[in-house]
Amino acid sequence: MKILVVGAGIIGMTTAYYLARDGHQVTVVDRADAAGAETSFANGGQLSYSFVAPLAGPGVLSKVPGWLLDRNSPLRFRPRLDPNQWRWSAAFVLACNAAKSRQTAEKLLALSFLSRDLYHELAEQEGVPFEFARSGKLVMHREAKSFDDARAQTDYQATLGCHQEVLNADQCVAIEPALADVRGEIAGGIFTRSEDSGDCRQLCESLVARLRTQGVVFRFGANVTRLITRGDQISAVEVDGDLLEADAFVLATGVDAPRLTRPLGIRPLLYGLKGYSLTYPLVPVSNAPTVSVTDLQNKVVYARIGDRLRVAGIVDMGDDNTIIRPERIATLARQTEALFPRLSASGAPTTWAGLRPATPEGVPLIGPTRVRNLWMNIGHGALGFTLATGSAHLLAGMIAGRADERAKLFKPTY
Structure with a gap:
């Protein structure tokens, strides 16, 4: 055909x-x-098969007012005279409940596990090059409540075939030594060895x-x-x-x-949720993570892609273009410097912005x-x-x- x-x-x-x-x-x-x-072109670089819970989770709505009042928050909403924005937002609010979130997560896990098998086939059997690495992923929690919720989610996901490890702060640093400088800020972490990374472009x-x-x-x-x-x-x-x-x-x-x-x-x-990324060039002495890291509180992901570190995050809703906002890039840069103060990149990062096409659920x-x-x-x-x-x-x-x-x-x- x-x-x-x-x-x-x-x-x-x-x-x-x-x-x-x-x-x-x-x-x-x-x-x-x-x-x-x-x-x-320059997305987060993580292949996160076990971390596919939707943005519309049961605890999201309570956090939105604080995010909207913080100019450095991971989410920013720009109201527009756009019926599609309000239709999408209303449907998103209705999806922010535990039952719907679990139902969605179960669907996405079934799809992501299929993707995982196919990516391994592409990279290791078909030999398609894209800086593929079986890097594993560490989700770092800074708050005890967030960590406790993650432990419960880990127990639930184990029933769906996810194999994850619950770590204390010392174990997180042992898995990823580049986090040693923020050891005191880590409440705990969830590590999944089966996660991968690569260069999407x-x-x-x-x-x-x-x-x-x-x-x-x-x-x-x-x-x-x-x-x-x-x-x-x-x-x-x-x-x-x-x-x-x-x-x-x-x-x-x-x-x-x-x-x-x-x-x-x-x-x-469908609505475009604008996100940003930085890509830092690395040298052998750079103190960059080799494991993919997610800073859950700041909603920022870090992935090693060959000799580069990709940093991605932020959700800007209502900013339906790919103009790079300096203040949003500055936020990502500050968070990167705070998490990896001895990164020692070989030059300034390249910047990027793109629109993620999202459904409300x-x-x-x-x-x-x-x-x-x-x-x-x-x-x-x-x-x-x-x-x-x-x-x-x-x-x-x-x-x-x-x-x-x-x-x-x-x-x-x-």
Whole structure:
């Protein structure tokens, strides 16, 4: 079958990979000049298969007022005259309960464990290069209450197949010596050996190189202006005035998907949550972590990617562009310096901002739409890198008609 994939970020690229592996004739279209050039460009770098609890958790709403009053908080909300923002916010509030959060976490764990197996296959059997490392992940807690809640969550997740270790402060430092300077600030930590890290953009670029040898066609710098319908299906996409035809179409365009589907009466509830990252160049004497670290209180993640340290965090809602706000970058830099005062990077960090395409509940939309040959793979939020291979594999299976009970958990509803 001839399939056109719109979007060449990590979701689009992995989708193209598994579709091509099924023998389809695949074309990938993206408005950027290269794969992984937008949201996938400089994300957190962590592959956090066991830490997929949604942003809409039971304790989130009580923290929001404090976050909104703190200019350095991990979350900032800019109200706008945008009906979609308020629809999304209302749905988010309704999702902030324990039952919904657990239900979502169970869905995402099933998908992330599939992703984990597929990433290991990509890196270790297929030999696709992307600075993949079985680094493990340490979630550091600064508050006793937060740590106690995490211990309880660890017990629950053990029933779902997660193998995690509960550590005291000394054990945290033993696992990651770069945290020695903040030993007195650590209430405890949760360490998961099965977590990985990698370079999301490099994986996108490596998949382009691999797929070109398999006949996949790429059109970069190509703006998709609309979907052309004929009867109950899509006949073509309009790309800079040209019409590209196919038998089936997949939208992996992140926050841009609603623009294309709105004329069809399909309105996925999606919003771009802006995040930032810093990438520090390292040298052999740099005192940077080798284990992936999450500073839970500040909602910042740290991942070693080859000879670089990636620092990522912050959620800005209502800032729907990729303009880099100096004060937000300064916050990340201060937090990095406080956590790793002897980092000794070899130069100033590079900065980045991107829009994470999130659904209110945190569950991505993977599967068919009411238009017969139009499929979606969108809405992964901050977990796009972690869930990409599993999502793409599920979608390819749906298109091929392969049965998989996990697929039922993610089919889009509007």
